[in-house]
Amino acid sequence: MSRQRAKDSATSPENASPRGARPSRGTVTLSDVAKLAGVSAMTVSRVLNRPETVAAETVETVRKAIARTGYVPNLLAGGLATTRTKLVAAIVPTISGSIFAACIQSLTDRLEIAGYQMLLGLSGYPAAREEGLINAILSRRPDALFLTGTSHSAQSRRRLRGAKIPIVETWDLSTRPIDMAVGFSHARVGRDTAQFLFDKGYRRFAVIGAEDERAKIRWRSYLATLTELGVTDVASITTPAPTNLWMGRDGLGKLLGEGFTQGAIFCSSDALAHGVLLEAQARGLSVPGDIAVVGFGDLDFAAFTVPALTTVRIDRFAVGRLAAELILARLAGERVAEKTIDVGFQIIEREST
Amino acid sequence: MSRQRAKDSATSPENASPRGARPSRGTVTLSDVAKLAGVSAMTVSRVLNRPETVAAETVETVRKAIARTGYVPNLLAGGLATTRTKLVAAIVPTISGSIFAACIQSLTDRLEIAGYQMLLGLSGYPAAREEGLINAILSRRPDALFLTGTSHSAQSRRRLRGAKIPIVETWDLSTRPIDMAVGFSHARVGRDTAQFLFDKGYRRFAVIGAEDERAKIRWRSYLATLTELGVTDVASITTPAPTNLWMGRDGLGKLLGEGFTQGAIFCSSDALAHGVLLEAQARGLSVPGDIAVVGFGDLDFAAFTVPALTTVRIDRFAVGRLAAELILARLAGERVAEKTIDVGFQIIEREST
DNA sequence: CCTCCGCATGTTAGCGTTAACATTGCCTGC
DNA sequence: GCAGGCAATGTTAACGCTAACATGCGGAGG
Incomplete structure (x- = not known):
């Protein structure tokens, strides 16, 4: 044993602890279990990690010792040693x-x-x-x-x-x-949605879009596609993320304020879309008669709004x-x-x- | 230096590594930073954890060394040493x-x-x-x-x-x-809900309850309270947890099958309650005319179902x-x-x- | 009967950090 | 001018585990 231990430190008084010494922590460690089982710490470690490499009898003894001591492995130490x-x-x-x-x-x-x-x-x-x-x-x-x-x-x-x-x-x-x-591809979502609405015959469009990285890609692509399709003058409202239903209600209010009273609205989320549906209902607008609404996410409630929400489903x-x-x-x-x-x-x- | 190192191991051939030796890991450690900064590892540690104990100039030097090396602390080692x-x-x-x-x-x-x-x-x-x-x-x-x-x-x-x-x-x-x-108190939720419905004048009751620990406490307490109020014969349906809307639809179907066509239903969750509302609508039952529904949770959609859902709100x-x-x-x-x-x-x- | 192999277990040192002291140098106060 | 103190930094060992070797032993093969 080449390391200096408290007991063989002759230069310091009896009770002084050497440098780096710390009070014992009183938690059960591998070697406590090992001692009780009468094996080495390494064997206990093997029982825990690769029991097939240890004799069945030994495994048994060690397992009992583990149970008796209530040993809980320390994955900090384990992780430090293994880098896993x-x-x-x-x-x-x-x-x-x-x-x-x-x-x-x-x-x-x-x-x-x-x-x-x-x-x-x-x-x-x-x-x-x-x-x-x-x-x-x-x-x-x-x-x-x-x-x-x-x-x-x-x-x-x-x-x-x-x-x-x-x-x-x-x-x-x-x-x-x-x-x-x-x-x-969020870009494709925007494009396909625009195309889908256009193909259904809508000719007036709006968007209520969240200022979220990925939402932006969607509604920008939606806008770009509409431009390609020859649609100009798309009303757009942005909201901060995360979105909620109230922002949707508010968004429709703003769109109406801007004179958008008819057409299709692409919303960044189902929550926004739900808000739009409710606001439309509150204002006596018919959906999809006056305005059409598309959400994003297909959350659980989307199928059960009134009217049921058209939306983009992702298998999350x-x-x-x-x-x-x-x-x-x-x-x-x-x-x-x-x-x-x-x-x-x-x-x-x-x-x- | 009392520990045996590879280089001063005279007993083994030149390139043999001593017991326990491991290949270097190539990650940047505290002492790499320390070496670059020309201080001890401990000083780097102090800069990271209690910079106020280190001279401003040293802090500066060390911080630069940290940035230059791209050092990422290892909290496994830190946690092992500190137990925090x-x-x-x-x-x-x-x-x-x-x-x-x-x-x-x-x-x-x-x-x-x-x-x-x-x-x-x-x-x-x-x-x-x-x-x-x-x-x-x-x-x-x-x-x-x-x-x-x-x-x-x-x-x-x-x-x-x-x-x-x-x-x-x-x-x-x-x-x-x-x-x-x-x-x-889940027990109080059950009791208060029962009392609330009773006070509103309902005299026929049912429950659609999840087989979840806490949900059980609620609906059992609901049943017990109703018994105290002299109500016998409460129809009850149980569903596994976690609940969803479909279980609610299904639940109402079963209740109707059992002849429960009128009265108040306490559901274990808003999802179940929503299902009940939809099933009622599908079957042409009026809510709350024929059946009344109470949910649990006050999730976002609860205020916007048709009709809007009476429920128990928890500030989650x-x-x-x-x-x-x-x-x-x-x-x-x-x-x-x-x-x-x-x-x-x-x-x-x-x-x- | 000896060698060799492989299985079961032990020994050593190191993973990267920090607690607890030790040391150094400088400044304060009398 | 010197004890004493404080501020800044260094040194040592320990945290609890496992990789990498070392060792011991029984049995197969010649």
Whole structure:
């Protein structure tokens, strides 16, 4: 034993503790279990991590000792030693709006099966806290990362690359991903919606759009497509993100104020669209007679508004699930051929158009 | 230098590494930064954690070195050394149903300000995975814990107590909490709802109740209160949790099948209640003429169903926020006088009753 | 009967950080 | 002019675990 210990420190008085000495913490550790089981700490570690390498009898003894001591492993220490933390971090703007909640749910469910835990970061709208959050999260050395959107600061991108872990960027495919991506084309959503409404015969258009990165891509593409189709003079209202029903009511009020009393309105979210429906009802406008409404998201209530809402459906559970699969495949050492998955979208036609 | 290093190991051939030696990891560490800045690792650590104890000039130099190296601290190592991880874990049954999402949102938002990160565990319905989850989560040595419900297995309670960290149990106040609690009385919700409907003059009653721990307390208390009020023969339907709209439609169908064509129905959730409203409409029943409906949760859509839903409102953001405050107070070393907070509830009377 | 192999277990050192002291130099006060 | 104190920085060991080797032992093969 070459290290100096308190007991063989002859130069200091009996009770003085050596440099670096700390009070005992009183928590049960591997070696406590080992002592009780009459084996080495390493054997206990093996019982926990690769029991098949330990004799059945020994496993039994050790398991009993673990139970008796109430030992709870310390994954900080384990992670430090192995550089594998069994942690996956996810950053989403917000979780209370249910659109990302579904995603996180399926992601977490899948990862939990594989023994991974979820570190959750909420970056807010706009992703103001993202940079700091990425830093804080990388400090915990997660094994993989789930991000929302593909636009990050240069600094963030550098850090993310430097982390050398699987990274899935979701919801968007417009920028070249850092590593992997699961999402769909927001530009195509805008274009297809415009075309859909045009094909249905509408000739007057409006948009109530959130000032969110991805929402912007959608309604700008919608506007651009309408221009291509020869439609000029599209009324547009913007609202901050996250959106809610009241912003929708308010939005329709503003549109009416601008003289938009007839035509089709593309809303950035189902919540906005729902607000528009209610405001229309309150004002005695007929839907889709006077105005037609398209939402985005196909949240649970969309099928049950009155009239039922035409909207764009995204399989948000699939986003989480597929992201989990990509991550797990990579963590299992497999090479992922398709690093970008387009989950697509569907325009669900109901009564509001 | 008393420790044996590869270079002074004379007994082994030139290139053989000693026992325990590992390949270098190539990540930037504190001492890399220290070397570049020409100070000791400890000084760098101080710059990061308590810069006020370091000379301004040194801070400057070190900060530059940190930036130049792209150093990302390792909180696993830090946490191991300090036993403080700046991690708070939360376990909720599910997050996609928006009721707990709101809670987690406000909790995370508040904790993030204080520099804590969120470790999220989803235990499912019924809390099947709770025990394993608690174990996995405690392995990460969180500084505090946020739990849903107050009923945990004996094993779990022991482990939780043993963790010696602040624990907030939420949504329920019916059992004696392990440590702290933020919630309300589900029994009182059931009782007050029954009384409310009785006072409104209804004399025939039904319930569509989820088989969830807390929901059960509500509808059992509702049934018990009705019995006290002299009402016998209450029709009751149970559904698995988590509930959805379709279960509500189905539930009303079953009630009608049992001959319940008139009276008041207490539903375990707004989703169920919404389903009931839609099924009633589909079947040409008038609400509240034929049947009256009360939901639970006051989710965003509740005010906008047709007819608008009478329901029980819980301030779910408050649950998260108050839990965060309790946790932060305790982590700041303050003694918390009120360890149990009743956030109460409100019966919101709308058109469906 | 000896060698060799492979299984079960042990030993050592290191993962990257920080607590707890130690040290150094400078300034204050008498 | 010197003790004493404080401010800034350094040194050591420890946190609890596991990778990478080392060791010991029993049995198969010659």
